[in-house]
Amino acid sequence: MKKESNHYSHIKALYLEDDKLIRTIVCEHLEGNLSELLIAENGNEGLSLFKSHNPNLIITDLNMPVMSGIEFIKKIRLLDQTIPIIVTSALTDVDSFIKSIELKVDKYILKPFSPDEILGAIDVLSRQVILSQLNATSFHLEDISEEQLTTLQVVLRNSFSAIVKEIIGKGAPRINIKIKNNFLELYLYENFLPYEYSLSTTVYDVSFINSLRKSVYENFKQKIERKLSYSTGLNINLEDIQVSMNNSVEKFIFSIKNSEK
Template identity: 25%
Template sequence: MIDIQGIMSNLKVLYVEDEEITRMIMKKMLKKKCGKFYIGKDGQQGMELYHTHRPQLIITDLRMPNMNGMEMIKKIRKIDQECGIIIATEIEEKQYILDSVHIGIDQYLIKPIDEKMLIDAFDSVIRKIIGRMKEKEISHLLYTNKVEKQKLEDGIKLKISPFLKAKTGKGPKDIKVFIQGMQVNIKASGVLTVFEETLIQNEENITLVDYNRKVFYKSQRIEIEKLLEAILNMKVSLLDIYTNASLNVDELIFRLNIE
């Protein structure tokens, strides 16, 4: 029997909605049920959050400014066929629902949404996500031993910080590690050296510093992958690098390769 609650507590969920009151209501229902929960105010912000966090489950409104839900779903489905997608819509938007089925949604909810509707939708969509995953990926997703998971995350923190300090001369002030499904996210804050902090006082240099930090991580990719592999006891590959010099934050996303 599939432990839906256990899986849900280990998922990253993205919710995209332009109405503030609706966002507040859904946040209250979702936050304690998810491993990680992210909120976007429109499709454009939703895409940015998707690229940054790679959620396994997305809930989105359809009618939004800047980029509507249909456009966002189309863009996501071009690069991700496994994540679950739920649309939240009004009754009169039946044509939107029919159109969205063709671009790959898994479930739709009619507003206003209550907690039972949400849980039922999660149950259905999580089963679909599992159906699209490889057997070995499923076993990893079903893994819900939070104590051991925390131990692995803490182990990565202890190794990454001195590694960065040894390579750059500046250790991060804070590191957050989140093992989620087939991914490992490492977010380091306070990473800039004194030289870099001086450079970005001129805004024209921010792009340059971001570029150089990405080049650094790419050059150290093999060493960082080996470091993680020794802790996790499985193959790891660097998936994405995000740098934000203006916020003094770097984020590395790794893919777990069990085969």
Template identity: 30%
Template sequence: MKILIIEDEPGIKSFLQQGLQEEGFDCLIAETGTIGLQLAQNENPDLILLDWMLPELNGLELCKKFRKENSSTPIIFLTAKDTVEETIAGLQNGANDFIKKPFHFQELLERINVQLRSKQANIISLGKIKINEQSREVFKDEKLIQLTVKEFDLLLFLLKNKNKVCERKEILKAVWDINFEYDSGVIDVYINALRKKMAFTKEENYIQTIRGVGYMAKI
């Protein structure tokens, strides 16, 4: 698990990095809001620890900008601010949790684990593919893949039924809500589009064709 620490106070930054690495986390460090936003966008961290008061771009604005393109990565604010108005502002702009400075490391660690467990509950994976069902995001090799609504629904259905042969009529009913005789060639069109967008190699035969029957998601 990769945690991005966006904190400009040297003592807190060092304390967090050392403690989290001892717990087995990989840590990325940013000392300004601008660098923090860039790392959040480019490095796909599993969780972000975000200071409220930062140089260049404050934590609230960073959170707001990041949430416009990523709705699933948990964000925990580390802050001396504790008024109701400030807490509401943080939550409204995408924060998942707050912890007030100074804090005990074990309390922070438990809050981190709660957020990561919640995130993992929404993740369905197969090989190098990860789907976040709640945020409707798809990743391959940690890279975000842009899919249409039906492409996402089709991939999600196959992965929810991985290692099981999905018949064409099942797929039409689940993805297109079609319960009558219909040309199932539409499925082939979308499968081909998925394979192309996901850039599967010959070794990554994750969506297998079961001739005369349908498709199966399998490693």
């Protein structure tokens, strides 16, 4: 069941639900928002659809005939450790909840629920799906979709801002990102500290402050690479740092590619 989506065009979901009424209501709500929605009534059907259609997100009930949701999730995790899974269930016993958590379920929605709750969960996991798609393919920045590019930029901007704040003690008010081939250029603006401006107008010249700031970043090179690689799932290497206090800008050049499998 395939429709063009204006909301989550990158989401190909597999939905498992044995209750016909609930299944119909949820499907009617989801089909117009997703790229594709695969439907199963039990774990056996779901497993078969997973293997033949490669969805990138799963929504499943736990209490189903033939194969329960817990057994289904166990089999899925043997095949794919990272695919986001949303559980919808009326079960309130602690044992089932704990088992689903142990199987790395990403979201748990208790019945009765509104279809909007599922869309809300999909929205939260949407970025995770996009980053997984980037990491699962041969990576060329110029070939990724606009949606993937936007998500990558947001993740990089947020992650890098947090890293800089941790290193310098101040997060840049403005960060711009430029992409050229498989290189990223990140620009920080107006991120110098008051004492640095003070030093530049007294004993030390601006070139000294530039060199000092650059050396601080270079000392944290591995940490910067590690955190950005972790947040994106890609292999990111810091190639060059350029600091200009006169222009109040710091430029970072990264190479980026798929992580090693």
